[in-house]
Amino acid sequence: MNQVRATVNSNRKNKIRVFLLLAILLVLPLFVRSPYLLHVVIITALYIILATALRLPLITGRFNIGVVAFAAVGAYTSALLALKMGLNVWLALLAGCAVSGVVAFGLGLIILRVSGLYFGMLTMCLLEMLRHYLLWHRKLTGGVMGILNIPSPTIWGFDLGADKVPFYYLTMIVTVFSIWFIYRIERSRAGMAFQAIGQSDLLSEHLGIHIARYRLLAFVVSGIFAGLMGGMTAHYLHYTSPEDWTIMQSLTIQIFMVVGGRGSAWGPIVGTTVLMTLSEMLRGSKEYLPLVYGVILIPVILFYPRGLVGLPHSISQWVARRRQR
């Protein structure tokens, strides 16, 4: 009974946290007036979408190191459809998601059977291949120059990208929706299948779980939301290029997620927010950023696999142990 009560309490605590966070996000622009800071918040939120999307196939044991490839697909698809075909930006964004989902599906059928480290390496190679293709097919993609003048989304003629504040709210809506949706998948039967597969292929299969199908599902959903992030980024910056979608960006997202905590939906959120804040504080000395990330990442992997999210629990355990002495 005590354990049930503990779960109900932690659910309630979680709901309070979420509510507080949403309330803060709602009124943030009233207190944060600087367009630059709002820009940082928007970029952070977009990274959070990507980090959250990355987590889903990770649960099933497939670490997609090349995840920004799907974001790139979403970005370029959406940008090209909006710019060259004049497609409504909202539809272009949806199309970007759909195309990255389809790409994830096709690729997934082939590469998901490979496990662990080799899978990660494969996705890294695929990312590089994509980047080279984007550089080469200049006529379509603008090559190294990328695509400029990407239009913003509009509502009834109102340009959401003209000022930071409207796009901030758009980003918050999209980010909250993405986190919520992926969270709901994790809590569903499919999510249970993901967690089972992540622990034991053999046992899951013998309980009737079709592991290939569920791995593919996680991968495709991850691809769709990565594509959403890519599209949003392109329409926000009005610009996209192969430089935006490199292995460095991909690794940075991984670091955000791992430092935040792989085991929880809060992990990518906490990790991205903390590390983005850190990177802003080190704005003056950007060269040291990879070093700082590394210095944080290594102890986390070695000693705190639960990441920052697990920190309160570790601290309270440490305190309890000291009290016993």
Added chain:
Amino acid sequence: MQAMAFLELQCLSKQFGGLTAVSELDLAISPGEIRGLIGPNGAGKTTVFNMISGVYKPSEGRVIFDGEDITGLPAHEVAKRQLSRTFQLTAVFREFTVLRNLLAAYHLFSKAGFWNSVLNTSLSKKEEEQFMGNALETLRFLGIEDLKNEIAKNLPYGHQRVMSLGMALILKPKLLMLDEPVSGMNPQETKNMMDRIRETRDKKGVTIFLVEHNMKAVMGISDQISVLSFGKKIAEGTPQEIKANPAVIEAYLGVEEHVA
């Protein structure tokens, strides 16, 4: 006794490259029977299980279950056909609670579908409540209901194996294959597990096929025993017959001599 064979292995063989693990195995189990499969280490017993449950495709031969040829089907298809199987290592999901372990086994029975489940509709909620009720009942049947919120990896090995029996039972098996169900257990845990297995056959009518090294346990529970040595069946009969069988005795003693 010419009962219709429930599980039949016809000339089943498995080669791994140059190594023949199982060779031309013919075996027939009747419905409601408890069949033991014994043999020295490396005799091929787990390979036989793996060929039936879908981990390996047989190199030759067929597996017929309840009249259907299930040879070479993948594991989730075999599970669908109500043939379940437990494991010795990785018997349970270590990070899940006992209850969640059992709930995971209801996967095949979930009719709610993806969207109902994701959006947590009343259809999905009702289904999950039903599964929860049934899972608690299974835990009660196994005598481990009070452990339901414990995390599996914190439990003693014996309890984990009992749990894995519960998970296999949730699949409503007509035939249950148990891979060394009492390995690593003390006498009390062993007796408890063997009682649960016997009850499963007696009260639920499940046919049992088990591999086991604990001679007292397997002799005490089996109606018939098949003996494997170096991938071939060397004897088959009641526990009394097997105990006295010279080929069986030689297979066990003979192996020790070769190793020395």
